[in-house]
Amino acid sequence: MLSDNHELLKKLEELFRIEFIGNYEDDTCSVKKVGITNRIIKDLDDEQLCFNLKEFKECVQQLSNMKQVDELLIYDKKNYEVVALQENRKIPFFRSDISISNNEISYSFGKVSFTFLLHLISIVNKTEINHLIRMGRRSWIDESLKLENGLYNFNELLCDSLRLYSIKISTEKESLNENNINKYETSYKFHLAYNLDITLIPQRFLEEILGSNRIRSMREEDIQDLDIPKKFYNEDIVSHYILAISSDNLVIQYLSYYHVIEHFFNKISDEEITSCFRDIITSENFSYKKDKDIMRAVDKIKSFYMKKIIDDDLNYNEFDSLKLCLKKYIKIKEDILDKITAYKPELIDFYKNNTVYFSEGDKVNLNNNDELNVISTLAKRIYYTRNSLVHSKDGEKKKYEPFKHDKYLIKEIPLLRFIAESIITQESKII
Template sequence: MSEKPVVSEELIAAGLQKIFGLTEDEGGDFILREPIQLNDGKSIHGVTKAEISEIVTRLNEAKLGNESSFQWASEAEFSLISLGSIGAFDRFFEDKEFIGQGENPVTFKIGKPSREFSAYLLCLFAQNPLLTRTPRYRMLLNRVRHFDTDRTSRGYGNARRPFEADSLFEALGESLRVTTLRITSNKSRSDFELLANSFLFHAAYNIDAAARIGLDSMFRAQAIQRVRRTQTGFLDAPRQTYDADLVHHYLMGVAAEIPLLEYLAYYHIAEHFFDKIFNEDLVNQIRSGITDPSFSARRNKDIQSIIRIVTKAQRQVRDEGGVNEQRALQLVLDRFVNVSRLAADLDAYDATLVDYYANNDVPFAGASKAAIRGRDEEAARGAIAKRIYKVRNALVHAKEGELPKYAPFAHDEELAREIPLMRFTAEQIIIAQGKVL
């Protein structure tokens, strides 16, 4: 948890300009070009410099946790990401409060963000121009500009409830469609994140509504980039057919909202060929041995060398409950993956990734660096196979006490950087199986 959030009056003002297009008067207050009309006949004309200053002071008194929560002495606010249907989580609660028991009860409330959290999100817009290039940003602008015709909030079951706001920041909070969990206590606490996760488990257990602590992808530049190689208007008909099982795994990966599921979906595409490729390699080793001019069926040691190849493979299958997966993965990469093309795909997606893999381990997986350029292809594929396999193991094995270990959500940022390597590898495997129409 960092000590101070990155907020300032200047950043908030810049964010307000991006969203609302305000004008600044001589006193430093910001005025809307057209007031926002509310259902009760009131209107919002802008925001004062004093209110912005008050919000900044309040935020600077808090601790920021992982870009998605603020914690004060006796209260905290957490940004939530729904793990079900879009916007479904908050519809179960409709700004209800849940008060705990005991002498010092804790209160939980799900709803739209506070003015402080909304101001913080404005700062993120101001600091990262990339965020303003997304379709969801344009949708936000459209909602803000049409308050007069869409001045109600959508509640559970698609019912409408009156739109209420006392300040421009509260109106913004409604438009952002962000859900937060606010926790308040009668005394100082340091376990607000534990309380938040406990409430989320309680909600999932009792009403099957799932959400997690995290910042919506709209406000995270590293999460908004998609792989779009062709504009829709230039898309043509396919020229090959592809294996349906592989396609289904690929579609699952593209559609997945959780990095763990996305990574494993792409990994399954490589895994599809493990048995076949491993057994073919064993057959080739034996064929190579018995057809070598130095081999003689009359010499016991030559026969024993072939037996050792088979015995070693059988022992690996017995010990590992199947084929040697890391070896099989490298064989699949050797068969289907062109390293130069893989590097080009990574560069086209994010020009920093090839260097990132070459210079950075994967701490949660104990995976080593993988130099994709500057080495022969066989060595590069070996390094890639080791990195991919160790990341996969960290995702599927989570025994208590084992290190390193993947922690759901906590390591999602690190895992997200590994997904392009796995995805572009999987794509080459699928394409290599294609049959011309």
Template sequence: MSEEPVVSEELVTVGLQRVFRLEEGEDGHFTLHEPIQLHNGDTIRGITKEEISEVAARLNEAKLKSESSFQWESEAEFSLVSLDSIGAFDRFFEDKEFIGQGENPVTFNTGRPSREFSAYLLCLFAQNPLLLRSPRHRMLLNRVRSYGVDRIPTGTRINRRPLEAESLFDVIGESLRVTTLRITSAKARSDFETLANSFLFHAAYNTDAAARIGLDSVFRSQAIQRVRRTQTGSLDAPRQTYDADLVHHYLMGVAAEIPLLEYLAYYHIAEHFFEKIFNEDLVNQVRSGITDPSFSARRNKDIQSIIRIITKVQRQVKDEGGVNEQRALQLVLDRFVSVSRLATDLDAYDASLVGYYANNDVPFAGASKAVIRGADEEAARSAIAKRIYKVRNALVHAKEGELPKYAPFAHDEELSREIPLMRFTAEQIVIAHGKVL
């Protein structure tokens, strides 16, 4: 489970103030500078301190909190992320209710978030001011402030669509276009996440509309921590050409929304050279052996030593169904990756990552620490290769009973911290194969 989100009355209030133009009165209530006119003629003029307190208190009563779910005794709410680019799940399951049968029925509701979950999203805005500065978030902010409303008293704007709302929290829920799954039970239970995943499988099986439990990347701080090295105005023309296959893998990684796909896209860039580099290494070992001054073609033991080198490699290839990938990965890193540049890139992206890799294993992969700074380059590359390779194996192998292993979505936060190491390694490999224009 990820670190618990911080929810408080103060954070909800700050989030409201960052999204809406509010003025605080002497009684602690807040008034909108521009009231919101609803399609039924009602008007939302602000929000009371009591309403904020009630919603914040309700959130803090939840037994289990994660970045994408809140669970109480007999109900739970999960944020959902559509797994297709056109949002088919969101459209198909907008404002739907499914009532179970039996003695203790469970009800599933899909649609816009509750007031409580909307308040939680406001807390994210309060804790991460940068969320509101990116272009996509500014678009969301404008939508919240103007979605489906007339301005009062001028009345010069026309409603874009009916807005069903009684509170500013409803406006947030409607405007941010987040889909949640709310589950209510006739009795207390502790398996709401299992129920949620069962519903998602049932929905995908019957409709081909797929979603997962999670928080949309638009609300995650990681979404704004992209590696933007240059402002658009200062970007110049490329000075090298690059291999098309490598470029395509790299573009797939940059564009990927799912950490697993992003990591594997960058890994494929290194994998592209495994067979070539591995075979070259074998040739070099043999050449080194037969050109050594101590070697004599007249001595059987010298010939046998060369045969042993080749036999050992052939046995490894046979056992593994191909080249020794971990060895090949290290050879690729030895050939194309500068550890000092890698450390510099990591520092520029997130100054804590070099220390994180040095002090933390990767539990879901059984991968050990990797000291990037302070060790000699050969030892650093060896540790990096082992860490990368074990993470990759955890992503592509999921046999029942094998531990440790990667659990889709559940380990995404841990995996996301491994992506910069893989990405910056892949970038050096692409650049090393560039040709000057």
């Protein structure tokens, strides 16, 4: 088999259910479909497909000299590429690359290169590539990809059909290094934002582009299978939830889900105070005729309001409200453990064994049978992380640095999403 010449060829065959036919030394080879192929080539016959071996070998050679900084960021001394999304969606998918250049350097934003696609193939599994294919699905094949001989180049079909876009930087001199690649990228992003009002958001990790597909796979809902809504939901918290879902910005996602929880802090605190006061004045040993009993009730209520000055940033009461909110609305197994397991099971051990890097949010053992302990550590993990996102002052407090800490923050998003969803559904009313 042709794929015996290279592991990447074997993986391409496995992921896309094809077989390469020909000699590895040739410039091109045939592509044969094996079994039920995915949507990229399902409407094409074997006779319509070819694979550019020459390009493959050149890209493999280039890739061997490139460094991987994050999952979706690679570079060498003359080339840099990172997956990026348009936050304001002002560039249609079919538009040509946005390119600017001079004799020394070129910048562009457009479909990922074949070199990058080979890098992506090398790090994904079959489930992940299927998610990517579903994300990029289209009902037609771009006829401009057809070669002069009437065949379709499988290399180009892959890059086009996945519909992943990237920022690319190329230099004539070997001037790129780990100390300046982010500076070049930032210059290009600001240039487009300032002059064209186009915002590019780098996506450095697979989870940033696969997360929504994991959710859809969990729920296995297709549009034709959806029933009509059966409940009315709180409009304010649904607005925060939708903002989180619609944003590509991890900070906005996290804080928007947090706002769903935060919405009920005052209500939860008032309920706790009311319950405590009711217990005191209805107890058998309470008498409204005794001053000491009245003062005991007053002191108890006072203590609730004094909690806010215990913590050094005057926010203890908010943390306490967060714990009360989680205690009221969340069943650890049904609302978090089971859902995280279905979403991405390895996160269970991650939360158990790792604090949040930039906030020092606590480790959380979701399998712990002591639910109150889980609630307490979960509240600390959430609250410390929230504070790191909103505090921008230098000093002792841990703070979040955009892009640098994205790979840590992205792991916290599912936790907040499932909590927010549980609260929204519990606060709903039957229509």
